Amino acid sequence: MGGAERTARKRRQQQQQQQSAGKQAVAKARKSTDPKRVGIIVGAIVVVAAVVIGGLIWTNASQNATEGQKIPTAQSANSQYPERREGLVVVTGNPDAPVTIDVYADFLCPVCRQFQEAYGQEIEQKVAQGQLQLRTHMVPMLVEASDPPGYSLDAANASLLAADAGKFTAFHDSLYANQPEEGKRGYSKEQLIELGRDLGITDPAFAQGVNSGKFDKQLTAEMQRISNDSSLHQDFGNGNRGFGTPTVTHNGKIVDFTDQQWLDKLISNAQS
Incomplete structure (x- = not known):
């Protein structure tokens, strides 16, 4: 085995280890009875912009x-299927794919x-292979x-505009790969515009749409x-029930993604 091949193999092993660790972290957070670990239940939690935790004081x-x-x-998988915006939802993948999932997420979560x-x-790989249609x-x-305040809305608005330019997936992946810390400064509109460029x-x-907040009112109303959509509500324990992010649905039902094989099972069941 040559040096280049060993290096590539090592890189693949590292990626697999990182994905496995990530799946375990998601499952652990999702099963937690603390709803803040799985997003914010509307009306249940007041977020304080600056806090002191365990004596650690945030510096400027x-x-x-x-x-x-x-x-x-960030780099994203290549797909022959164009991205398209349907109102406030971005659809990627084969319209005839056996499985369609809806993912509800916040760029700051x-x-x-x-x-x-x-x-x-x-x-993204299953979308590129035509097995999955994704509605984000x-x-x-x-x-x-x-x-x-405001980064969450600014990022959502900018991502819809990126979808109109055919760059949603790359824009989306870049923001998650470099996510600001909750409670601190997000990215400005100028920084979001620069990412688009x-x-x-x-x-x-x-740029005009980012600066003007083109979809802000619609996004706020949709939120x-x-x-208020009870079909999207989940029980987070301790009497806390409501909508949290991330939420994944398939055929109108919430998907339990604490099972690391959830996506393979959806596709396998659809094809059987």
Whole structure:
């Protein structure tokens, strides 16, 4: 076995180990009785912008870690199926795929990032192979959980505009790969626009839409609708029931993704 082959094999093993660890982390967080581990249940938790935990005081440098930073671009799997925006939902994949899933997530949600790390590559591969159609819902649930507030909504709005430019998946993956810390500074509109440019978005409508908050009102109204949709509510323990992120549904039913084989099983059942 040559040196290049050994290096590639080692890299694949590391990626597999990282994905396995991510899946275990998602399952652990999802099973926790603490609803904050699985997102914010609307009306149940008040997010404080600056807190002191165990005597650790955030410094200004830590609070503003994203300021002036360029958002690195992430690579996503190539797919022959074009992305398309249907209202506030971005659809990717083969319209005739045997399985369609809906994923509800917030760009600032830590468990959504864990979900992306654990299953994002697998989902994109199955989309590219024509086995899966993905419907992504950007839900601005944590609007007040950044300092200053608003990053969750700005990112959701920008991602819809990126979808119109055919760059949604790369934009989406870049934001999760470089997720700001909840409670601290997110990325500014200027930084989101720069990310779009780095991904090849040249249409001035993208920057104009980011700056104007083109989809802000619609996203806010949709967040309210989703939070009131009892079919999307889950029991997080200790009497806490409501909508949390991430949430995955298939044929209108919530999918339990604490089972690491959940996606393979969905596709296998659909094809049997």
